[in-house]
Amino acid sequence: MTEVLVLIDAPDGKVTKPSLELLTIARRIGEPSAVVFGDADTGVLAEHGAEKIYTYDDAVYSDYLVGPKAEALTQLVGEVSPAAVLTGSSTEGKEISARVALKTQSGWIGDAVDVQADGGTITTTQSVFAGNFTVQSQVTQGAPVISVKPNSVAPEAAAGAGTVEAKTADISDGAKGAKITSSKEKAASGRPELTEAAIVVSGGRGTGGDFTEVEAFADSLGAAVGASRAAVDSGWYPHSFQVGQTGKTVSPQLYVANGISGAIQHRAGMQTSKTIVAVNKDDEAPIFELVDFGVVGDLKAVLPQATDEVKKRKG
Amino acid sequence: MTKIVVAVKYVPDATADRTFSADNTVDRAGVDGLLSELDEYAVEQALQTVEAGDGEVVVLTVGPDQAADAVRKALQMGADSGIHVQDDAIHGSDAFATSEILAKAIEKVGDYDLLFFGMASTDAGLGVVPTLVAERLGLPAVTFASEITVDGDTVKIRRDGDVATQEIEGTGKLVVSVTDQTGEARYPSFKGIMAAKKKPVEEWSLADLGLDAGSVGLDNAWTKVESFEPRPPRTAGEIVTDEGDGGAKLVEFLASKKFV
Ligand SMILES: Cc1cc2nc3c(=O)[nH]c(=O)nc-3n(C[C@H](O)[C@H](O)[C@H](O)COP(=O)(O)OP(=O)(O)OC[C@H]3O[C@@H](n4cnc5c(N)ncnc54)[C@H](O)[C@@H]3O)c2cc1C
Ligand SMILES: Nc1ncnc2c1ncn2[C@@H]1O[C@H](COP(=O)(O)O)[C@@H](O)[C@H]1O
Numbered sequence: 001m002t003e004v005l006v007l008i009d010a011p012d013g014k015v016t017k018p019s020l021e022l023l024t025i026a027r028r029i030g031e032p033s034a035v036v037f038g039d040a041d042t043g044v045l046a047e048h049g050a051e052k053i054y055t056y057d058d059a060v061y062s063d064y065l066v067g068p069k070a071e072a073l074t075q076l077v078g079e080v081s082p083a084a085v086l087t088g089s090s091t092e093g094k095e096i097s098a099r100v101a102l103k104t105q106s107g108w109i110g111d112a113v114d115v116q117a118d119g120g121t122i123t124t125t126q127s128v129f130a131g132n133f134t135v136q137s138q139v140t141q142g143a144p145v146i147s148v149k150p151n152s153v154a155p156e157a158a159a160g161a162g163t164v165e166a167k168t169a170d171i172s173d174g175a176k177g178a179k180i181t182s183s184k185e186k187a188a189s190g191r192p193e194l195t196e197a198a199i200v201v202s203g204g205r206g207t208g209g210d211f212t213e214v215e216a217f218a219d220s221l222g223a224a225v226g227a228s229r230a231a232v233d234s235g236w237y238p239h240s241f242q243v244g245q246t247g248k249t250v251s252p253q254l255y256v257a258n259g260i261s262g263a264i265q266h267r268a269g270m271q272t273s274k275t276i277v278a279v280n281k282d283d284e285a286p287i288f289e290l291v292d293f294g295v296v297g298d299l300k301a302v303l304p305q306a307t308d309e310v311k312k313r314k315g
Numbered sequence: 316m317t318k319i320v321v322a323v324k325y326v327p328d329a330t331a332d333r334t335f336s337a338d339n340t341v342d343r344a345g346v347d348g349l350l351s352e353l354d355e356y357a358v359e360q361a362l363q364t365v366e367a368g369d370g371e372v373v374v375l376t377v378g379p380d381q382a383a384d385a386v387r388k389a390l391q392m393g394a395d396s397g398i399h400v401q402d403d404a405i406h407g408s409d410a411f412a413t414s415e416i417l418a419k420a421i422e423k424v425g426d427y428d429l430l431f432f433g434m435a436s437t438d439a440g441l442g443v444v445p446t447l448v449a450e451r452l453g454l455p456a457v458t459f460a461s462e463i464t465v466d467g468d469t470v471k472i473r474r475d476g477d478v479a480t481q482e483i484e485g486t487g488k489l490v491v492s493v494t495d496q497t498g499e500a501r502y503p504s505f506k507g508i509m510a511a512k513k514k515p516v517e518e519w520s521l522a523d524l525g526l527d528a529g530s531v532g533l534d535n536a537w538t539k540v541e542s543f544e545p546r547p548p549r550t551a552g553e554i555v556t557d558e559g560d561g562g563a564k565l566v567e568f569l570a571s572k573k574f575v
Contacts, residue, residue: 011478065483066446067455090477091442091459098443099450102411107537110410110441123541129333129438133543141537177455177489181471182482193477199574221574239461239475239496245329245437246353246495254574264329275572276549277565283554290549293568297557305562313566313575 002030002083003052005076007069007096009088010040017196020155022086022148023048027158029117030083035076037061037069046162048155053164060171066092067175070099075169077104082143084122086115089147097147106142113152113251113272122146130245130264131271150195151251186240189225194241197224199254200273202243204228204266206259206280206299209236213303214258220310226250226270228260244269258299262287279303317370317465319361320424321431322417322448323354323389325382326438333438339540340407340533341438350385351440354433355392355500357493361431362393362501364465371395373424377405377416383516390511391503397516398424404521407533414447416531419524421452429470432492434459442492449490457485461496 004026008019019034026032027049034040034050038061042053054076060068073096077085085100087093089111101108113134114125122144126135139145194200201223203214211225218225227237229244243250245265255273260266262278262285270276271290278287283296295302327333331346361372374389376382377400386397400420408416421430430449435442442459449456460472470491474481503511521528529535555564569575 065455065457070450094441094443095446095456095458098410098447101537102414102447102450105537108411108443109538110443127546128543130329131546132333133335133545135543136541137538138541139538174453174455177487178457178483178485180481181484183479184481185479186477221569240477246434254569254572272546275574276552277568279561279565283556288552288554290552291554292549292552292572293565294552294554295557295561295565296554297561301559302557302561302565305560306565307562309563309566310569310575313570 003033003080004030005073005080005082005085006032006034006050007073007085007087007093008034008036008040008045009090009093010036010038013039013041015040015044017155018088018150020044020048021150021153022088023050024153024156025115025148026086028115029122032160033080033082035073037072042162042164046160047157049158049160050162051160053162054167055164056167056169058168060176063180064176065178065180066095066099067177068171070096070103071171071175072167072169073100074103076167077143084143085145087147089149094147097145101142101145104142104145106145107139109137109139109144109146112146112148115146115148127272130268149249191218192222192224194224194226194248195250197250198252199223199256200226200243200250200252200270201256201258202226202228202260203231203237203258204260205230205234207231207236209234211237213300213307217256217303217307220307228266257287258303260287261285262290317365317368317429318373318427319364319370319429319431320373320375320421320427321354321357321361321389321394322375322444323358323385323433324351324436325349325376325378325385326351326436329437335543338407338533339543348381348384350388351433351437353435353437353495356495356497357431357433358389358392358394359500360463360493360497364429364463367465373398373427375417375420376400377413377420386516387511388503390514391507392501393507396514398519399516400519400524402521402528404528404532407536408531409536409538410441410444410447411537412531412535414444414451416521416524416526417444417448418451419526420519421448423519423524428468428488429465430454430488430490432490434492434494445490445492454489455485456490456492457483458490458492460491460493463491463493463497
């Protein structure tokens, strides 16, 4: 069986859930080989089906933007002729995969939400136009290079050999043009990661700047907190929590929009959520066109009651 | 003297009903278009950069006849001149082909210092054209900038990532992609609108760029769309008005769906 190269994301050595999802998808196509820059918990990779684990350990990969990683991955593609290359759909994952595709003259598909393999044919699904259409695509040249969105599949455990092979690559001077001069870690919120969470509770301009009720309701459900651009632009919530076209795309089991009108750019980031609930005091807010359940009312009254009710039910 | 080329895209209006044509490409004829709102931020940052010293802003677009509107809007905002690459053979080009056309056009411009791009186009955009153009031109790219400082031939950007805020530095000719976090883009003034009428716009064809029609367009893409379908309309949900029990009703619904 041919190898499928999977680019692993592991901040501080901890393999992310989307990376484990990629390993699961890779097994549909061939034998997963994990590609790791820096440190990663190799045990977890083997438990999720990685037969081989290629590791690259050099400061060049963390000191510069995507250039060196793209060159190293391209050299590895040349060496092992994989059936496909998979990366996550983070900005970095997309930039690396697009560059690898160009360097290897292979077709590239970005932001796939599903990847199916039928014999030798790989078909991807993407969601376009604010989630209003789904598109099935195939690569017509080279080994497909695909970036896959988080939550596309549930990661499945499967024993792999997990044979570690330390690699080196020749990095050109040109790849070192954009240097990272400082990096400040953000404080963790203690809540689930927005794009990975099963439940997202968001607040918009209707919060009036106070996210207390939204956060309390989110915590009662064990949910991540999101925000509309209006809330972010007003400085009420950090940009990394913005949901929508220029923020995160989320596709949780449950999305609760509070004081959010439902503009097309916001919808673009949440429309594919399985169940959608909204609280808004305007019964004509467009968000109500999307909901499975809606409450016309003031979030300042509705959310605290809902929070108490959840706590009561959970005992 | 800093010369900045800003790549801008003409896109179908996001608030209109966007759809596909019979050949599975984005329908660009059926809906009104405009300069991608996200590219306005790139134009704004380019204008601020040259205003701080002295310099020139050139806007570059690849697109159909109507794409001239996108160039015009950027000129009204204050850009100095425009380049519009158009050719029937471009129809259906993907990000890879588009990046090749842009790279060739940029090479033809030649004497630029910096290349600014939007973070992503508001239609099917994936935000990879900037990195692909950089790759083709062999230039470094500092992408997804939340803040840009140009100091001589050094460009510093701040990038707000998920886990960290990074400071990134590049020197020499380079590609910068600009997010909507960089600050509001200006509206064209009356004076700007009048002045734009006299600003030069060059029209280039693929032949002008030394590109063969056979290397771009729908039939030459490395990927193909097999099929597309509209997402099934959501079935109308239940809407209740809060009469002091809205929160309880909401949780009742969540419990019925096993979320609680
Ligand atoms: C290029 C571009 C990209 C964009 N990207 C994004 C993006 O990524 N994400 C995003 O969200 N937006 C984005 N936008 C902005 C988007 O168009 C909207 O302006 C934004 O989503 C509005 O946020 P909002 O719903 O919180 O505010 P509003 O539209 O002002 O809605 C506030 C809502 O709160 C309700 N409300 C007020 N008070 C209460 C109360 N006490 N209780 C209950 N309800 C109340 C009101 O009835 C109203 O419906 C983008 C726009 C552009 C042009
Ligand atoms: N046809 C085009 N003409 C000019 N610039 C473009 C074109 N397509 C994309 N771009 C530039 O590349 C950026 C990212 O686009 P995309 O990769 O399509 O999301 C845009 O914001 C523009 O700056």
